[in-house]
Amino acid sequence: MVYVLGVNLPDRHLVKYALTQFYGIGPHTSERLCARFQMHRTCKVRDLTPLQVTALASFLSSPKEALSPPRYPTATPDFVPSTKSHQELAAEFRTERKQREADNKKPEFLLRRLRDARVRPDDLKELKIEAELRQEMRDNIAHQKMIGSYVGRRHAMGLPVRGQNTQNNAKTARKLNRVHRY
Known part of the structure; x- marks a missing residue:
């Protein structure tokens, strides 16, 4: 078992699936992290070198301060290979x-x-995981409650927010109307 930033990564799992154990890392981000640290898609956690584990841990702890991977120049369309030694x-x-x-x-x-406008900035620099992401979500919910939006009121009452059905829709509607009246 490998522990990275307090998260247990099981030895027998593929790295791309094990990284999804982090709160805030999904399959797509996991694949991008594997590509960034040159981990093969069939690489298991037990096959990682200590250098790769350290690099991964240091990146995940502070992605904004991490160096961007090297980008190598590509040939222009009019490139002709040289015959020099x-x-x-x-x-x-x-x-x-x-x-x-x-x-x-x-x-x-x-x-x-x-x-060139096709070169995009490194999206992994904006990666938020675990406590930082949870704090941001709490702040967003608190903001919704503070401004008194419909979503914020449903959060405050512990009701489903994203259109899920409740047990008794009429009862829920009465609750919402009572809260909305002053």
């Missing part, structure tokens, strides 16, 4: 890098990526 390409790359550092310029692929 590896040594020639490495030397050319080093000279270009020195020239860029001397000019203090960003590489072209970074500038393209900054201009």
Whole structure:
């Protein structure tokens, strides 16, 4: 058994299913976390290395401060592979890098990526789990109660909120009307 942030992850479960034990992590987020930490989709919790467990725990404890995964440049549509040897390409790359550092310029692929609207921000940075998510939900419910909305009143009376049926709808309607009158 692996304990990560107070949550027990069973050894025999696949990592992508075990991560759903955290309050606030569903199947889609779990798959994205596995991809971020390079865990194979058939990897079980017992097969995780200590480094992967540590990286996962540190990310889940504070996702906003975590570094984004490296993004590698992709080839442009007009790219033509070079016929130069590896040594020639490495030397050319080093000279270009020195020239860029001397000019203090960003590489072209970074500038393209900054201009490209298809590059989305890292959604996992906004991940909230366990106590933080529960607190946010309590705050939202308290706000609904404070403004006196229909949903807030149903929360206050302990009634179903999202359209579920109650035992006695007429009795519930009378309760709501009494609460609404002043």
